[in-house]
Amino acid sequence: MGCSFLTRPYQTFDIDTSADVETAVLLLVVGLIVSQLAARARRLEVITVTDADHLRRIHETAELAQSAKSSDTVVDHVRGQLTEVLSLRACRFEYGTLMGRPPRLEQDGNVAVGRRHRDVDIDGWPDGEIELRTYGNGHYLGRFMLTPGPGPVPPLQARLVAVTLADQTGAALDTAGPVKDG
Incomplete structure (x- = not known):
């Protein structure tokens, strides 16, 4: 079948034992967790940038409302x-x-x-x-x-x-x- 470079036989994609299956499943789970964390970090970055932009707009308008002739x-x-x-x-x-x-x-x-x-x-x-x-x-x-x-x-x-x-x-x-x- 194949998936692991970290178990014997090295440098192949063969899955022959239950340990190979465990390793493949663990690598898949770790990969999914890392990708979900990265996606969440990107969403939080977008939210932070958006919140800062909204706050900037409100602040600029408040200053203008106080100073405009x-x-x-x-x-x-x-x-x-x-x-x-x-x-x-x-x-x-x-x-x-x-x-x-x-x-x-x-x-x-x-x-x-x-x-x-x-x-x-x-x-x-x-x-x-x-x-x-x-x-x-x-x-x-x-x-x-x-x-x-x-x-x-x-x-x-x-x-x-x-x-x-x-x-x-x-x-x-x-x-x-x-x-x-x-």
């Missing part, structure tokens, strides 16, 4: 961040009152369609635009209108980062007030 600067920055974090096709911001009842990305990272929650991890994004509301001191100030791109729905962690970024926008709008063209 115009809330529009924060809105534009967050619009770009949301596009990247959620892999959006498009993202725009609407100041003021609510119009219509589009699906809504909520504070917990879930999506509400009407009065029901949609399991976007299983069912994907709903069709059309999705709103992400911004509040300042408990008052509605505006919303980001998100147009999902192709591909899978971003994980819950990315959706929670998006909500946090929108909250930063709400804080900037509440402090500075929107600068309207005109």
